[in-house]
Amino acid sequence: MSKQIQVSGLDAYYGSHKAIEDVSMTIEPRSITAFIGPSGCGKSTFLRTLNRMHEVIPGARVEGKVLLDGEDLYGSTVEPVSVRRSIGMVFQRPNPFPTMSIYENVAAGLRLNGRVSKSESDGIVEDSLKGANLWNEVKDRLNKPGAGLSGGQQQRLCIARAIAVRPQVLLMDEPCSALDPISTLAIEDLMVKLKDEYTIVIVTHNMQQAARVSDRTAFFNLDGQGKPGKVVEMDETSRMFTNPSQKATEDYITGRFG
Amino acid sequence: MTTVQHISAGRRVKDRLAQGLVYLAFALAVVPLVSVLWLVIKNGLARFDVEFLTHSMRNIGARDAGGGAYHAIIGTLEQVLLASLISVPIGLLTAIYLTEYGNGGRLSRAISFFVDVMTGVPSVVTGLFVLAFWILFLGMPFSGLAGALALSILMMPTVVRSAEEMLRLVPNDLREASYALGVAKWRTIVKVVLPTAFTGIVTGVMLAVARVAGETAPLLLTVFFTDSINNDPFSGPQMGLPLYVFDQAGRPNDTAIDRAWTGALTLILIVMLLNLVARLIAWWRSPARGR
Numbered sequence: 001m002s003k004q005i006q007v008s009g010l011d012a013y014y015g016s017h018k019a020i021e022d023v024s025m026t027i028e029p030r031s032i033t034a035f036i037g038p039s040g041c042g043k044s045t046f047l048r049t050l051n052r053m054h055e056v057i058p059g060a061r062v063e064g065k066v067l068l069d070g071e072d073l074y075g076s077t078v079e080p081v082s083v084r085r086s087i088g089m090v091f092q093r094p095n096p097f098p099t100m101s102i103y104e105n106v107a108a109g110l111r112l113n114g115r116v117s118k119s120e121s122d123g124i125v126e127d128s129l130k131g132a133n134l135w136n137e138v139k140d141r142l143n144k145p146g147a148g149l150s151g152g153q154q155q156r157l158c159i160a161r162a163i164a165v166r167p168q169v170l171l172m173d174e175p176c177s178a179l180d181p182i183s184t185l186a187i188e189d190l191m192v193k194l195k196d197e198y199t200i201v202i203v204t205h206n207m208q209q210a211a212r213v214s215d216r217t218a219f220f221n222l223d224g225q226g227k228p229g230k231v232v233e234m235d236e237t238s239r240m241f242t243n244p245s246q247k248a249t250e251d252y253i254t255g256r257f258g
Numbered sequence: 259m260t261t262v263q264h265i266s267a268g269r270r271v272k273d274r275l276a277q278g279l280v281y282l283a284f285a286l287a288v289v290p291l292v293s294v295l296w297l298v299i300k301n302g303l304a305r306f307d308v309e310f311l312t313h314s315m316r317n318i319g320a321r322d323a324g325g326g327a328y329h330a331i332i333g334t335l336e337q338v339l340l341a342s343l344i345s346v347p348i349g350l351l352t353a354i355y356l357t358e359y360g361n362g363g364r365l366s367r368a369i370s371f372f373v374d375v376m377t378g379v380p381s382v383v384t385g386l387f388v389l390a391f392w393i394l395f396l397g398m399p400f401s402g403l404a405g406a407l408a409l410s411i412l413m414m415p416t417v418v419r420s421a422e423e424m425l426r427l428v429p430n431d432l433r434e435a436s437y438a439l440g441v442a443k444w445r446t447i448v449k450v451v452l453p454t455a456f457t458g459i460v461t462g463v464m465l466a467v468a469r470v471a472g473e474t475a476p477l478l479l480t481v482f483f484t485d486s487i488n489n490d491p492f493s494g495p496q497m498g499l500p501l502y503v504f505d506q507a508g509r510p511n512d513t514a515i516d517r518a519w520t521g522a523l524t525l526i527l528i529v530m531l532l533n534l535v536a537r538l539i540a541w542w543r544s545p546a547r548g549r
Contacts, residue, residue, distance in 0.1 A: 056437055058361045085440025095431040099453040099543075109439035112449050158435070165439055 002029040002199045003069040003086075003168040005050060010064030011228070012042070012049050014057065019045045021228035023064075025218060027169075032191055032200045034210035034237065037220030038252070042229025043203045044092075046220070047171050050201065051087035052080040068168070085113070088167035092174040094154035096146035096161070103142040105157055109165035124164055132160035133190050152183025159190065169199040177205060188213050207253060211241050219249045295526075302523030305516045311524070315485035323513045327521050329487040330502035333402060334528065336491040337481065337498055338471050340406035341413055346463055349417030356418070357425040358447055376415040384411040385476030393480065400482035402491025405498065408476035413466045420462025424455040457540040464536040468529045474500040499525040 005027040012020045020042035027033045035043040048054040049062050052073060066073040073083050096105045106125045110116045116124075125142070129135040134156040138149070146157050155175060162170060172191070176184040191200055191213050204210050210217050218234035233246045244250045265273075313326035352369060360366025388408040392398050428451050436446040452459075477483075482495035483505065499521050506518035 051438065053434065053438060056434065081437075081440050081442050083440075084438055089438035091431065091435065091438075093431060095429070095435045097432060097435070097450055097454070099450075099456075108436070109441070112436065112439065112441040112445050161435075161439065 002197060004029045005169065005199065005201075006065075006067040006070075007050075008065045008067075010046070010049060010062065010066065012045050012054055012062050013060065015059040017226075018228040020049075020220075021230055023231050025231060025234050027199060027201060028216065029199045030195055030197075031215040032195050032202060032213050034214035034217045035201070035203045035220060036205075036207060036210050036217060036252070037229070037232075038222075039205075040229075041220040041222045043220045044173050045229070047173055047201060047203050048089075050169070050171055051089055052083045053089060055080065085109075085165055086167050087169040087171060088162035088165060090155070090158050090162050090170065090172045090175050093178050094151060094158050096149070096154050096157050098145065098147045100146060101143045102138050102146045102149070102157060105146040106160045106164050108161060113165070125160075128160040128164040131163050131194070132156045133186060133193075134160055150183075152179050152186060155179060155183065155187060156190065159187070163194070163198070167198065169201065170194065172200065172202040174203050174205060176209065184209070207241075211237060217241070219244075219246075219252060221248055221252070298519060298522050298526060301516070301519035303520075305520040306523060310517070310520055314487045316487070318485070320509070321511055321513070325513075325517060327497075327499060327502050327517070327524060329484065330497040330499045330521065331524060331528070332487065332489060333405075333481065333491075333496040333501075334471060334499040334525070336489075337402050337405045337409060337477070337496070338467055340403060340491055341409035341470055342463070342467060344406065345410035345413035345417055345466070349414045349466075350421050350459070352414075352418045353421035353425055354447060354452075356422050358443070358451070373415045373418050376411070377419070379411070380475075381408075381412055381473050382475035382479075384408045385479035387411070388476070389479040399493060400480065400495045401493055402481055402488075402496040405477045405481035405496065406491065408480050409470040409473060412473060412476065413470050416466035416469060417463055420465065421455075421459050424458030424462060425451060427458065428454045453543075456543050460536050460540045464533050467532060471529050471532075472500055472525060474498075474504050477501050478504070499528070 007026075008024045010020070010023045011018060023046055035047065037043050045054060050066060050073075052062075054060050054062055062074060064074075068083075068086070072078070097108060100108060103125055104111070106128050107116075107121045110121055110124060126135065126139075129138065134153060137153060138157075146154065149157060155178075159170075159175075176187050179187065188209065191202065194200060195215075202210075202214065214237045216234065217237045217240040219232045219240065220229050221232045222229045233240065233244060233249045235244070240249065241253060244253065309324060310326040311331070312328050313324070314329035315325045315327075316329075318325035352373070356366050356369060360369070385408045388404055388411075392404050392407060393400060398404060432450055432454060433446055436450045437443070441449070477498045478501060481498060481501070483497050483501050484495040485497075488494050488496050503518045503521040503525070506514045506521060509515070
């Protein structure tokens with residue numbers, strides 16, 4: 001199920017403002033890749049270009065290539081909607097649909113995309129909630145509103161919702177920044193478990209988190225205010241945190257700036 | 259060394275003064291409301307009986323007691339229903355265009371501008387427009403439908419504005435969450451955005467309905483008026499409660515004046531009832547239920 005992503009020469013714009021410049025990298029399947037870097041350096045923007053969520057913002061556009069197992073996501077005949085179906089996303093703030101129950105939230109991707117039988121969706125909802133380590137907490141109240149859960153549970157609900165459509169890649173945009181340490185731990189455990197099946201990409205401001213969970217890390221930085229963000233360095237996480245080849249990476253990781 | 263400061267006497271006086279002014283303003287706002295309700299109920303109850311609700315004014319002479327507003331109630335309900343059927347879909351679709359597709363482009367700004375202009379059109383002008391265009395130019399007869407057309411012109415801007423506001427309140431997070439699941443834009447609007455804004459949209463539509471239900475001037479020019487029951491809004495003159503009140507209040511005897519008050523009371527009750535139904539629907543669909 002899990003697929004490799006290859007990015008080459010990617011620029012992303014908001015109107016006339018260039019947010020990231022000339023990003024190239026390979027994201028390996030069945031692994032966790034972490035993006036770190038100071039605020040405003042384009043990590044989230046880059047993450048959103050990977051499943052064509054960037055262009056949802058009015059005036060935003062992308063130049064360059066993103067290949068999912070060799071297939072160009074920005075090809076002229078590619079439908080953005082189908083890209084998002086195979087590359088799921090979890091956002092910074094948990095955003096369950098307020099009008100839907102827990103069950104409906106998880107089944108939302110299936111139901112909104114077409115018909116599924118009741119028994120089929122029952123199975124997928126249970127699997128997804130188990131996959132997100134939430135099943136035991138909510139199995140007795142699947143018909144209660146998803147918005148009634150705690151923040152950490154809501155975030156796991158959103159992960160369950162994202163994996164219910166069986167994507168090949170899961171993008172996570174600072175998924176733990178609004179959560180307490182215990183919920184964070186639960187989500188981190190979940191990520192490690194999910195990487196057996198999915199390609200996972202995570203944006204994080206938390207250096208320890210990147211060090212704990214990721215296999216590879218990319219460090220983003222920008223030369224100055226208003227300049228586009230770039231990838232400074234990308235390597236095995238263990239090497240990035242012990243022996244980075246760039247001075248800027250070392251400064252950032254050791255807390256000298258950012 | 260004092261760390262805790264006490265509120266000075268001057269500030270306390272100012273606080274009291276501001277509080278008093280707020281209460282006063284509230285009382286001033288409530289006085290007309292209560293007095294209108296009180297007058298209408300007091301004077302309207304005299305004739306608020308079964309005959310009033312089930313009979314028309316057919317064969318009721320100028321000085322006769324009795325008679326009722328059945329024809330006017332039917333007329334008002336049908337006209338308002340037709341007006342809603344016309345203006346709610348158009349208004350809602352306009353609001354969806356403005357919030358979801360317009361992106362502040364030239365067309366959406368033009369639409370916004372004309373919606374604002376429409377809000378300011380006096381109701382009698384919409385009646386005149388329908389009279390001039392629909393009845394005189396196209397040669398259509400006076401009918402409930404003609405009245406509904408005039409009312410729908412009045413309703414549309416209210417529906418657009420309130421629906422637009424409610425759609426803008428739907429957090430962008432939800433749209434993005436839906437897109438990220440690979441859901442197409444139109445399905446996101448239909449299945450995620452509209453249900454989230456549903457309660458607010460219903461409230462907005464009800465306000466628009468309440469507003470047009472009491473309009474007299476556009477009806478005067480378009481549905482004509484009649485003393486008989488006409489169940490068919492598509493042909494022949496109809497009646498409406500505001501018209502009925504206007505007509506009865508202009509007659510010189512007490513029995514007619516009493517009917518006018520009762521007509522007003524009935525109109526208020528109908529609008530309140532519609533509001534109640536809308537509240538129930540909104541409550542039944544509200545996400546907070548069953549938490």
